[in-house]
Amino acid sequence: MAAAELVGSNVYVKSHQSEDNHITGDSPEVLTTIYEEPINLVILQRSLPDEVTSYCQKLVDNNPNFNLRSVLNNQTPTQSLTSLLPNLVGQSAFIEDLALLLDMYSCLFDLGEVGLRLQVLDRAMCPRFHTDKLGCRLVSTYYGQGTEWLGNCGVDRSKLGAGNMGLSDDESGLYPHAASIQQASKGDVVLLKGDGWHGNDGLGAVHRSPALTSGEKRVVVTMDFA
Template identity: 45%
Template sequence: MNVATIERQLNSVENTTNVSIAPQPTVFTNIYQNNINIAVWQRNLSSELTHEIETFLSDNPTFRKSISLSPETVREELDLATQRKLPKALVENIAQLVDMFCCLFDLKEVGLRLTALNNAMCPRFHVDHIPCRLVTTFHGNASQWLPNDKVDRTKLGHGNNGLPDETSGLYKQHSDIEQLYTGDVALLKGEAWAGNENLGIVHRSPATLPNETRLLMTLDFC
């Protein structure tokens, strides 16, 4: 374990009841615990993969692709859907995550979305009405979220009375906001998970930096 990972663990909100964070992917199994609505695998992308992604984004700044695929066909489906544009190291990384997600939830197929973003896709805090979603940012700023004990859910949606998140009373101070790191892989439990009504993780897209292009991937139940 490197120093950066240790520091991130020490600065994490592991003591918050609804989050489980670890530098091993086995942390994903904790999403089945009733009190957990976000499980985060802290990982660092290799310099080789990071360089290949930067080159890919430079050549494909508006890349967007949404497809359904299975663990058995993920490599072939990605190559076919993208005309082999994706770096091989990225394809292998995605294939690993698809296999993990399907194994964890006993799925035969998943919906994959891989998107290059130059602005915040979902700039306001919200919850998703789905069972669970895998989210990872391969490049750029990563997603933000609020711990259960730091959010007033009555201020979500129309409850904000037209006010920005920062002044609506949704949270008290900016330091309440937690943020994933580039490369982290998170499972976000939504409102449609059995027994998780009114407890879906509250999250949003981060603001993008000037001249920054994010590369975001999500996996969903088909």
């Protein structure tokens, strides 16, 4: 299904699964469920083409400190990305995939521009579980470990931020046991509804960056309302 058809579609993908505050599925239609009131996290499960994965490996090898921040017009993403991304083998396949995500995100929320950040990471940028204060962020990990998150039934929100009393996430009582921590896979498209979404104050999706071992890398893209 084309991204432009997402918002107008009332068809729910048959393979989607709903539990607690989150929904997962393997077709783009699942992204529209972010508009459902109890839902604050949606995952579109997908696999990446080999060319895209190969480009990300080359990006890690050749540009280990790559950090791109830009505001892109949804009408000309391919041209903009071609000028912003390193010219490595597989660039066109990577740009095609990234432009698809931009198209889906902008159509879903009726955006003329999208705030994009693409980074090669060697550490957890947000190591503690938290919620975002914005409307809804898209996160997708192109290389390495995916985002970790907690369902509403597996989190004590009073332990977020200063409520942890200086204790680590696994010591504070934020979640009952390690099995409560869930993780997106490489290639998955994750929508994280934040506290800034209308009527969602204090109910944003609880998530964090995964801890990385020495030498481990990630390539992560985030998209926000511009």
